[in-house]
Amino acid sequence: MVCRRLLVTNNPQLCPVVRSCVFVEGTTLDVLLRVRDHVHLGWRLLTHPLYGNLRPHQHLYRSILLERQEGSVDLESLDYMESALRIYTAESRRIMSADGIPEEHREDFAFVDYELIKESLLQYGMVTADGALPSGGRR
Amino acid sequence: MPISLKGGKERTMKLELHRVKISKLAWGDATSAKDGVLTVNKEELLSVLAGDERLTKVDVDFAQPGESVRILPVKDVVEPRFKLEGAGGVFPGMLSDVETVGEGKTLVLSGAAVVTTGKIVRFQEGIIDMSGPGAEYTPYSATCNVVVILENAKGIDKHEYETACRMAGLKAAAYLAEKCAGAKVDAVETYESLSLKDMPAPPTLPKVAYLYMLQSQGLLHDTYLYGVDVKKILPTYLNPTEVMDGAIVSGNCVSACDKNNTYVHQNNPVIANMFKRHGVDFNFIGCIVTNENVTLLDKRRSSSYAVKLARTLGVDGLLISEEGFGNPDADLIMNCWKAERAGIKTTLLTDEYAGQDGASQSLADSCVEGDACVTAGNANEVIVLPPMDKVIGEPEEANVIAGGWQGSLAADGTITVELQAILGSTSELGYTKLGAYTI
Numbered sequence: 001m002v003c004r005r006l007l008v009t010n011n012p013q014l015c016p017v018v019r020s021c022v023f024v025e026g027t028t029l030d031v032l033l034r035v036r037d038h039v040h041l042g043w044r045l046l047t048h049p050l051y052g053n054l055r056p057h058q059h060l061y062r063s064i065l066l067e068r069q070e071g072s073v074d075l076e077s078l079d080y081m082e083s084a085l086r087i088y089t090a091e092s093r094r095i096m097s098a099d100g101i102p103e104e105h106r107e108d109f110a111f112v113d114y115e116l117i118k119e120s121l122l123q124y125g126m127v128t129a130d131g132a133l134p135s136g137g138r139r
Numbered sequence: 140m141p142i143s144l145k146g147g148k149e150r151t152m153k154l155e156l157h158r159v160k161i162s163k164l165a166w167g168d169a170t171s172a173k174d175g176v177l178t179v180n181k182e183e184l185l186s187v188l189a190g191d192e193r194l195t196k197v198d199v200d201f202a203q204p205g206e207s208v209r210i211l212p213v214k215d216v217v218e219p220r221f222k223l224e225g226a227g228g229v230f231p232g233m234l235s236d237v238e239t240v241g242e243g244k245t246l247v248l249s250g251a252a253v254v255t256t257g258k259i260v261r262f263q264e265g266i267i268d269m270s271g272p273g274a275e276y277t278p279y280s281a282t283c284n285v286v287v288i289l290e291n292a293k294g295i296d297k298h299e300y301e302t303a304c305r306m307a308g309l310k311a312a313a314y315l316a317e318k319c320a321g322a323k324v325d326a327v328e329t330y331e332s333l334s335l336k337d338m339p340a341p342p343t344l345p346k347v348a349y350l351y352m353l354q355s356q357g358l359l360h361d362t363y364l365y366g367v368d369v370k371k372i373l374p375t376y377l378n379p380t381e382v383m384d385g386a387i388v389s390g391n392c393v394s395a396c397d398k399n400n401t402y403v404h405q406n407n408p409v410i411a412n413m414f415k416r417h418g419v420d421f422n423f424i425g426c427i428v429t430n431e432n433v434t435l436l437d438k439r440r441s442s443s444y445a446v447k448l449a450r451t452l453g454v455d456g457l458l459i460s461e462e463g464f465g466n467p468d469a470d471l472i473m474n475c476w477k478a479e480r481a482g483i484k485t486t487l488l489t490d491e492y493a494g495q496d497g498a499s500q501s502l503a504d505s506c507v508e509g510d511a512c513v514t515a516g517n518a519n520e521v522i523v524l525p526p527m528d529k530v531i532g533e534p535e536e537a538n539v540i541a542g543g544w545q546g547s548l549a550a551d552g553t554i555t556v557e558l559q560a561i562l563g564s565t566s567e568l569g570y571t572k573l574g575a576y577t578i
Contacts, residue, residue: 050465076435
């Protein structure tokens with residue numbers, strides 16, 4: 001089956017409940033690079049690549065929603081991705097890794113990432129069903 | 140002297156703020172205000188906050204200006220207000236019914252604040268120091284703070300905990316002000332605004348509106364307008380006096396430095412100063428409130444709609460204030476260039492994340508039309524906060540708070556953080572102690 005919409009994420013809580021998901025083993029910067037590659041392959045952004053309130057070194061997970069489009073590369077999406085990558089790479093030495101972060105804090109980060117993408121997932125029919133959403137963002 | 144957007148009397152919305160000045164807090168048998176002292180009956184206040192099964196512990200403490208006291212993690216700050224006359228009640232859609240507010244008389248306990256503290260989303264709460272260098276960066280070191288300490292019941296979701304904390308803050312603020320309804324009023328401010336039919340006056344001045352951007356990224360990052368989740372709205376028109384009665388309530392657990400907590404909405408300095416300059420430099424047409432959603436579709440929709448409203452109102456200029464940073468920068472920039480290309484001049488009000496050395500890109504987005512911008516400062520500046528005699532809350536949260544890092548809290552209680560962790564330090568409504576002045 002060819003999927004029309006795709007979630008790219010490194011948040012382990014999300015893939016099990018999303019219809020179409022690419023799980024990235026890595027950091028938030030790795031997620032952005034994978035999304036940038038997808039944009040070059042003809043996908044366009046449905047959600048903005050930056051968080052609303054946290055700098056690149058202040059979060060562990062990132063989730064971005066894409067849609068396959070017809071025709072050439074979507075330049076607006078590419079522009080947003082290159083701009084986001086400039087911000088992340090400028091702080092690449094401080095990008096967070098899950099290693100050494102207590103489970104409780106990792107859960108907080110995963111929860112917030114989930115909360116911030118949840119509305120968009122519902123809007124684009126990407127979650128299997130309301131009942132399948134993890135309670136409070138946790139499974 | 141009334142601050143007035145004068146016009147046809149029958150259509151005028153007039154709000155009087157009856158200010159009772161508070162400079163000290165005290166515990167006592169009856170909650171009341173007299174001679175600058177707000178006396179609080181602790182037992183009665185706790186009984187007002189009791190009964191919420193989402194909370195296992197509710198306590199109240201004081202933090203007053205100049206004391207060696209630190210509060211963290213801070214969730215929200217609310218100014219005690221109570222409707223003396225006029226339709227509706229404070230915080231409509233939240234605490235009161237949904238009747239439109241912004242007219243009549245509202246009691247304000249000026250100088251007092253309710254501060255809520257609790258560990259909701261741990262890295263997204265703030266710090267208030269009541270003295271020392273940190274106090275210079277937060278406006279809430281100058282308020283007499285009634286601190287409401289809230290612990291969640293085991294097993295409840297974070298958003299339920301956030302709702303419980305939000306409601307506790309609003310209830311405490313309304314209770315304190317209501318109990319002081321008979322107190323001697325120190326000052327009365329009158330704000331009058333008129334219907335669009337009577338605008339503009341005088342006709343020779345440019346017409347300027349305020350585009351008021353509200354955080355609406357998702358649960359725990361939301362703002363409420365008359366109780367409605369702002370991410371669900373299309374941009375809409377708001378009379379400025381409605382904001383003074385609590386029509387906008389913060390539900391945010393976001394970066395402390397530039398989240399617009401409820402207090403700063405109630406006291407929005409952009410609105411206050413646009414009233415002052417009305418009829419002198421421009422005609423203040425009113426507020427357009429808009430959201431900052433996550434999807435690009437929503438960003439495009441809201442920015443186009445907000446600018447359409449501005450064009451319909453016939454404005455010549457827009458002052459646009461942002462909340463937060465990162466992807467809301469895209470909303471700010473879309474609002475800017477869409478307005479400019481529609482022939483409307485814009486001025487942007489934001490803050491910066493330029494790195495600890497100030498050398499990084501300040502905003503995530505930009506456009507050539509954005510050539511007038513006011514900044515509230517660089518949130519990444521590092522500050523050392525010396526130990527305080529007393530900490531209300533959880534000092535170890537300094538290690539996980541946004542703007543802090545593992546090791547921010549030293550053994551002696553010293554905290555080293557970026558300004559991002561200090562509540563209101565770079566307020567994008569300009570409600571901050573940082574500033575540049577022409578001398």
